[in-house]
Amino acid sequence: MFLVYINELISVLDQYNIKVKLFADDVKMYITVLDVMDVQRLQLALDALVQWSDTWQMPVSINKRCLLNVGNVHIRAGLILRTFMSRDIHLLERAFLVYVRPIVEQNSVIWSPYTARDIDAVESVQRRFTKRLPTLIESCLTLTV
Numbered sequence: 001m002f003l004v005y006i007n008e009l010i011s012v013l014d015q016y017n018i019k020v021k022l023f024a025d026d027v028k029m030y031i032t033v034l035d036v037m038d039v040q041r042l043q044l045a046l047d048a049l050v051q052w053s054d055t056w057q058m059p060v061s062i063n064k065r066c067l068l069n070v071g072n073v074h075i076r077a078g079l080i081l082r083t084f085m086s087r088d089i090h091l092l093e094r095a096f097l098v099y100v101r102p103i104v105e106q107n108s109v110i111w112s113p114y115t116a117r118d119i120d121a122v123e124s125v126q127r128r129f130t131k132r133l134p135t136l137i138e139s140c141l142t143l144t145v
Contacts, residue, residue, distance in 0.1 A: 077100045
C-alpha cells in the first residue's frame with residue numbers, strides 16, 4: 001500500500017529532473033548544481049515534495065534531512081590568492097585557516113579518513129595552496145623591482 005503513495009512522488013519530482021532513490025520509507029533526492037537555474041529547480045522540487053507530503057498527510061522528517069555538498073573546496077583557496085592584494089605569507093595563511101580549512105576538515109571526525117587516498121585528498125588542498133605562496137612572493141618582488 002505504501003508503494004502506491006510513494007510512486008506518485010517519483011513522478012512529481014521527475015518533472016524537475018531530480019534524481020530520486022527510494023528505500024523503504026526513505027527518499028533521497030539529488031541534483032548536480034552548476035548554476036542558479038539548478039538551485040531554483042531544486043527549490044521547486046523541494047516545494048513540490050512539501051506539497052505532496054501535505055496532501056497525503058505524510059510529514060517529512062526534518063530531523064532526518066541532510067545536505068551533502070560534493071565539490072572542489074580549493075576554489076576558495078584560489079580566490080584568496082587572487083583577491084588579496086597583500087602578499088604577506090602570514091596573512092594569506094591566516095585567511096586559509098579561517099576560510100578554507102574548516103570546510104576541508106568538516107565532519108572529518110565522523111567520516112574519519114583512514115585510507116591513504118582519502119587522507120591525500122584532504123591534505124592536497126593545503127599542499128596546493130602552500131606551494132603557490134613562494135611563487136606569488138617571487139612574482140610580487142619582480143614586479144616591484
